[in-house]
Amino acid sequence: MDLAQLTSDLDALRDRALAAADAAPDTAALDALHLEVLGKKGELTSVLRGIGALPAEDRPKVGAAANEVRQTIETALDTARTRLGGAELEARLAAEAVDVTTPGRPIRRGSLHPIIETAREIADVFAQFGFVVYEGPEIEDDLTNFQMLNIPLDHPARDLWDTLYVDGEGQLLRTHTSPGQIRVMERERPPIRALLPGRCFRYEAVDASHASEFFQVEGLMVDEDTSMADLKGLLDQFAHAMFGADRPTRFRPGYYPFTEPSVAFDILCVICDGAKCPACSRTGWMTILGAGMVHPVVLRYGGIDPERYQGFAFGMGVDRISNLRHRVADLRLYMENDLRFLGGFR
């Protein structure tokens, strides 16, 4: 092996590579050629293996010549790639038509959750009677959530609220928004017309009609000469605004520790109109909320003199109102946030 031989091998390699680049049918062939000639185990590397046999003074000359050959081949490959790539693109554009009439992907517009929407509808009705929306904390203390509502520590009525407790002495997740009403009484002087919407929590075995989280709206009115008649008139107006002016209503006796007397408020079943279907447990009626005259003890806890003022309060599960308005059977659907369900309310 001598300098002349190596130089002529390099020249031959270059000429062959340039011819192959010119003749390549497509860019894939160029990729293969690149690997074959210039790759780590390619022909150029093979030729240069001979360099070791040369006298030391000739080696740099071969090195320089080899670099030049590499450069030349790379340039030829690039030129061929530009030519072939352009042709391939032209061919694709000709073959693959774009249908400009295909409808675009629609951007889905957001909307309020049906529970929030219903809570706002409820608030809109009571706003017409002067009720103002307040909010209270979701983490409450035992005192405000229970004791000030006339539910002492060892009272059997505690069984009505299966409570979720939070780390911290006497801290819990509110079981109703009533503690928010207590806070309103403490802060405001009568006349009071307050509406308390909010998320509440109970320790429940979850099924179609029980969730561990639910949304409640409570109302409270305190003034001089506020009576049961005012409560009945207001709730009738509410039911008619929500379920139609001709929807029959009725009041039944009820029990809550924080109201006396207490009532349950029913509307004629929206499914069967009183024909006693399974949806109303064959009673013909559906309870939509509980209410009553605020217990004097609770007024006093709230800093209000029960000799001078009376009050009524009511509370409803928003989920329930929403179900009746939209005829939804399973409460759990609201929590799953499946857009196929939520989208049905638009």
Ligand code: 2NL
């Ligand atoms: C229901 C029944 C009710 C109240 C809530 C209340 C609040 C205060 C004082 C007295 Cl501060 N009462 N709230 C009264 C009666 C019934 O809720 O079944 N809710 C889902």
